[in-house]
Amino acid sequence: AQTVTQSQPEMSVQEAETVTLSCTYDTSESDYYLFWYKQPPSRQMILVIRQEAYKQQNATENRFSVNFQKAAKSFSLKISDSQLGDAAMYFCAYRSGNTDKLIFGTGTRLQVFP
Amino acid sequence: GAVVSQHPSRVICKSGTSVKIECRSLDFQATTMFWYRQFPKQSLMLMATSNEGSKATYEQGVEKDKFLINHASLTLSTLTVTSAHPEDSSFYICSASLNYGYTFGSGTRLTVV
Numbered sequence: 001a002q003t004v005t006q007s008q009p010e011m012s013v014q015e016a017e018t019v020t021l022s023c024t025y026d027t028s029e030s031d032y033y034l035f036w037y038k039q040p041p042s043r044q045m046i047l048v049i050r051q052e053a054y055k056q057q058n059a060t061e062n063r064f065s066v067n068f069q070k071a072a073k074s075f076s077l078k079i080s081d082s083q084l085g086d087a088a089m090y091f092c093a094y095r096s097g098n099t100d101k102l103i104f105g106t107g108t109r110l111q112v113f114p
Numbered sequence: 115g116a117v118v119s120q121h122p123s124r125v126i127c128k129s130g131t132s133v134k135i136e137c138r139s140l141d142f143q144a145t146t147m148f149w150y151r152q153f154p155k156q157s158l159m160l161m162a163t164s165n166e167g168s169k170a171t172y173e174q175g176v177e178k179d180k181f182l183i184n185h186a187s188l189t190l191s192t193l194t195v196t197s198a199h200p201e202d203s204s205f206y207i208c209s210a211s212l213n214y215g216y217t218f219g220s221g222t223r224l225t226v227v
Contacts, residue, residue: 033214043152043205045218091157100146100211104157 002027004094004105012111013082020067021077021108023092031097034068034075039107040088048090051075053097079110087112116142116212120219127198127226135193135222137208144210147191149183152205152221164191198226 003026013019025034036048051059051068058066063080079086092105117140127133137147145166150158162178164170164185172178180202182194195202203226208219 035216043207043221045158045207045209045216047215050215095214100148101160101163102148102209102216103160106157109155 002029002032002094002096002103004092004103006092006105006108008108009106010109010111012113013079015082015084015112015114017082018078018080019082019110021079021090021092021110023075023077023105025073025075025092025094025105027073027094027096029096029098033095033097034066035093035095035102036064036066036075036077037091037093037104038086038088039091045091049077082112084112084114086110116140116210116217118144118208118210118217118219120208120222122222123220124223125225127224129199129226130197132194132196133198133224135195135206135208135224137191137193137210137219139189139210139217142210142212143188144191144212145188146211147185148209148211148216149181149191149193150207150209152207154205158207161193195224198224200226202226 005024032053034051038046049061065078067076089107091107094103119138147164149161161176162170162172164183170183185191207221209216
């Protein structure tokens with residue numbers, strides 16, 4: 001079974017600085033998708049970024065980028081120019097290419113200090 | 115964009131009663147809906163997958179008689195917590211798969227007293 005591990009329960013960053021959130025996963029599949037979701041205090045799940053495993057190029061969305069290392073099964077999220085509104089729980093998630101199920105990691109709580 | 119409307123957002127019920135949570139896809143047809151449970155400061159735990167017109171598939175350890183899921187139409191899936199007890203108090207979230215992505219409802223906070 002696939003598993004997703006986020007080894008950092010909490011992280012903090014100063015406003016305007018850069019922070020990297022770690023995620024590793026375990027799978028024997030070659031076709032899959034990886035996601036980062038943000039859950040602010042409202043608890044609404046918001047998609048931050050998505051990566052298809054077959055793509056070698058790392059996904060980027062404005063201030064958010066990933067470092068996807070397929071061989072190492074690592075999928076870290078870099079947030080540049082951190083803003084107060086980035087404070088939230090961040091969940092890494094895995095989806096198999098064969099099913100629709102989304103498997104979440106345990107989450108990392110990000111605090112942003114002014 | 116695609117929106118999943120989840121209601122109610124909060125509900126308090128007495129122990130032993132049943133509670134129904136609805137998730138509606140507003141501008142698309144959701145053939146598959148996922149139901150998650152989230153305990154405070156924890157991750158989302160997949161409870162079951164519902165497919166329109168067929169029986170839901172439950173994850174291991176989830177009581178199908180306790181958590182009844184109905185997906186009778188392409189725009190509506192419901193989760194009924196039957197004979198609720200305080201330990202069923204939690205945050206429940208639905209999600210629809212769409213174009214290799216997902217749209218989440220805003221969640222329901224259930225408190226059983």
